[in-house]
Amino acid sequence: MDVQQLQSTAQALVVEGKGILAADESTGTIKKRLDSIGVESTEETRRAYRELLFTTEGAEEFISGVILYDETIRQSASDGTPFPKLLASKGVIPGIKVDTGAKPLALTDGETITEGLDGLRDRLEEYRELGARFAKWRATYSIAHDKPSEYCVWTNAHALARYAALCQEAGLVPIVEPEVLQDGTHTIAESRKATGRVLQAVYTELHDQRLDFRGTLLKPNMVLSGYDASDRASADEVADVTLECLYKHVPAAVPGIVFLSGGQSDEDATAHLNAMNARGPHPWQLSFSYGRALQAPALKAWGGKEESVEAAQRAYYHRAKMNSAARTGMYAPEMERQAVTA
Numbered sequence: 001m002d003v004q005q006l007q008s009t010a011q012a013l014v015v016e017g018k019g020i021l022a023a024d025e026s027t028g029t030i031k032k033r034l035d036s037i038g039v040e041s042t043e044e045t046r047r048a049y050r051e052l053l054f055t056t057e058g059a060e061e062f063i064s065g066v067i068l069y070d071e072t073i074r075q076s077a078s079d080g081t082p083f084p085k086l087l088a089s090k091g092v093i094p095g096i097k098v099d100t101g102a103k104p105l106a107l108t109d110g111e112t113i114t115e116g117l118d119g120l121r122d123r124l125e126e127y128r129e130l131g132a133r134f135a136k137w138r139a140t141y142s143i144a145h146d147k148p149s150e151y152c153v154w155t156n157a158h159a160l161a162r163y164a165a166l167c168q169e170a171g172l173v174p175i176v177e178p179e180v181l182q183d184g185t186h187t188i189a190e191s192r193k194a195t196g197r198v199l200q201a202v203y204t205e206l207h208d209q210r211l212d213f214r215g216t217l218l219k220p221n222m223v224l225s226g227y228d229a230s231d232r233a234s235a236d237e238v239a240d241v242t243l244e245c246l247y248k249h250v251p252a253a254v255p256g257i258v259f260l261s262g263g264q265s266d267e268d269a270t271a272h273l274n275a276m277n278a279r280g281p282h283p284w285q286l287s288f289s290y291g292r293a294l295q296a297p298a299l300k301a302w303g304g305k306e307e308s309v310e311a312a313q314r315a316y317y318h319r320a321k322m323n324s325a326a327r328t329g330m331y332a333p334e335m336e337r338q339a340v341t342a
């Protein structure tokens, strides 16, 4: 294992002012996104939508890497350039989602285990040949009085570490994504407790399975009150509680923490990241690896229409720029309004 090469890829992904675009929606998930704008999900509409994002001029000022899906890493732009090559030509690092999804965990009441370990060594080798330099695996956990169970926490941590070790062996930086879902009516304290338990198990397994933390990135949820809670925590509280949790559970050798947006509004995801960076410096870079929070306005502006591609690209560029500002604590909500009136 070449730790230096892994570390330099990880550091490039969290270089100052930049973050990651998660464009790795599975075929089922991207269908839901396209359904929401009345566009039929076909191989061609999925390709056209991803091309719109990847060819947005100037986005590379704010975007260090893009996570692709198995179908997407094999697709090309209209001029025939394979997507990984197109991204690399702009200095954007291609990555790949390698889990095969969260499935019901046997003998639990609705908890999940993420699958995809069988044959993973061979798949990683192929993805590397296709241009990927990092990978992602997502585990999910729900919050309820008896959830997440210890069983769910530890089986997913074990699988995440097996995936991460195979990635380092193959020369790919593993993005380790344990997502404690923030749906429901839980308090921020309950989210803090669940997130801490999950992170503790993940770092125990990563250590036991011989990972070198310098060549990894963490992609966690922010610690929030439930989306349906009656009394929701403020941005300052989210920043304080999330940071306290991360300081307690994430080793300083990890180069960066790249949050998922997880269903927060675009502007909340930006404001929360900004509030955390405003409290820096921290032992790790604090950045973003957003799917919905980077793409939602672009998807809406596009609506599947060729004549709306530019408007969609402007919307994506704007969100990337706002999140770049949040990397240094320099974001202010007024910047949203200035953009609208500009």
Ligand code: 13P
Binding pocket: 022, 138, 177, 260, 261, 262, 263, 289, 290, 291, 292, 293
């Ligand atoms: P969201 O930012 O939409 O949560 O997506 C990030 C991601 O990659 C989820 O696995």
